[in-house]
Amino acid sequence: MSPKEPFDQPLLTLPESDKSPLSIRAKALVFVDPRSRQLREALHDLAPSGLPVLIQGETGTGKELLARHIHRESERPGLFVAVNCGSLSPNHGEAELFGYAAGAHVGSASSRAGWFGSANGGTLYLDEIGDLPLVLQNKLLAALETREVTRVGAGQAQPVDVRLVAATSIDLAQAVVAGKFHERLFLYLNEGRLVLPPLRERVGDILPLAEYFLGVHAQRLHLPLPLFSPAAQRVLEAHAWPGNTRELESIIHFALLVSSGEEIHPEHLNLPAPDIAQLSAQLRLLAADPAQREALRGLLNELLGSLQP
Ligand SMILES: Nc1ncnc2c1ncn2[C@@H]1O[C@H](COP(=O)(O)OP(=O)(O)OP(=O)(O)O)[C@@H](O)[C@H]1O
Incomplete structure (x- = not known):
């Protein structure tokens, strides 16, 4: 946090240069309520740590905006890449996330990096992570733990340096109990947990x-x-x-x-x-x-x- 942004200032702004392809209109985070101020302190502690973060909150509470501020305060040089897990294609979700090698499937004449590769050096924001199919949850955990991704159709893994910030509007602990969410992925994400109250x-x-x-x-x-x-x-x-x-x-x-x-x-x-x-x-x-x-x-x-x- 810059010296111009002490905790007693209720406005935290993103710089104009934040030209992420998925940018949202409002760039300022307004924090006045004591619960929001606590959250801001937690954000300030967590952002530079590089730990994975899980943001829990109802729809429209500001999870993506919070994630952008985490990225900004982390000072990671790469991009902030936002992906809604519910919008990943059922058949090509793995290729969308991890990329594919040239010739991996029909129409893939050249290779593509995928969202993980695009966020290399930066932050990957996975919205509604509870919507990710179990098979992709396994691959995501493997990529995070090994810090390597293998593009679909490629023989060799490539190193990646991605900080994951995930968001959910459901209680993932309950999803784990119901067998819908990978327990180890939950524990991995839960290291840095922020709850955005309604x-x-x-x-x-x-x-x-x-x-x-x-x-x-x-x-x-x-x-x-x-x-x-x-x-x-x-x-x-x-x-x-x-x-x-x-x-x-x-x-x-x-x-x-x-x-x-x-x-x-x-x-x-x-x-x-x-x-x-x-x-x-x-x-x-x-x-x-x-x-x-x-x-x-x-x-x-x-x-x-x-x-x-
Ligand atoms: N504290 C805040 N200060 C200023 N604007 C805010 C704040 N919180 C949310 N907003 C604005 O409210 C809108 C919704 O926020 P955002 O998209 O981050 O919510 P979300 O929790 O990620 O929603 P969803 O669950 O639907 O993806 C955005 O336009 C965002 O800029």
């Missing part, structure tokens, strides 16, 4: 992220920057965000487009009305945080007051 459990991140996305989209669309009304802020903090940060970004983008420009109100947020069970779960979470408790008490008194006949 957004509803990082309530302190919701408004800073909302403001961040509002700023990004207002700037991109050359629109004036509106503010969130206090009621809109409360709605944002009370929503359960099943689609996590990705859902938050699209809600904010929409609100920016439909608001008149000065202030965003609850009616601009295209969110379903929360049900009572969801609302009370959110309130319980907020009440657990001493900083939020007083604000919550005031709000509840205000609401109860408005209900008096």
Whole structure:
């Protein structure tokens, strides 16, 4: 981490030069909630270690963005290569991952390095690693342990230096028990484990992220920057965000487009009305945080007051 990025700064940015072919739009990681700050410290410790990393989190929580920051802080000279294991071809997954030799199969007149080779010297990010077929899990473990890959159809293994960062939205320990995931691969990956909590459990991140996305989209669309009304802020903090940060970004983008420009109100947020069970779960979470408790008490008194006949 550079001296410009102490832990008390809630924004961690990727450099403009991060021109990975699979780059995603947002480059900044917003960390304000205490749980996110802990995660940032863990990231800072883990990134330069070179250890494999397993990131667990629901969809849209920011696993790929976190992996990019791990790569950046590791200062490995090679590329960050992101691959979704669910999108590997059932028949050619091995060739896609490890490459193939010229003439290995019909149409392969020349050889190809594969994702492993492309990430040589850098970081291979395997999203939804639980979707990898068992046979490929075995080959992946062998490649990681021996630091060598053999292209499909090639006689000789080649040395590779790849740091693996894997992500999963399922509990891989349970997949191991169910016989769906290779235990040794799980233990290998689990050396460096980061758990990205869902957004509803990082309530302190919701408004800073909302403001961040509002700023990004207002700037991109050359629109004036509106503010969130206090009621809109409360709605944002009370929503359960099943689609996590990705859902938050699209809600904010929409609100920016439909608001008149000065202030965003609850009616601009295209969110379903929360049900009572969801609302009370959110309130319980907020009440657990001493900083939020007083604000919550005031709000509840205000609401109860408005209900008096
Ligand atoms: N802390 C954060 N700060 C800023 N942007 C974030 C943060 N977390 C996530 N995002 C943004 O939210 C979107 C979803 O993040 P990302 O694709 O990394 O999630 P994911 O967990 O890998 O999703 P999936 O499981 O669907 O692959 C991206 O546009 C990402 O830039």
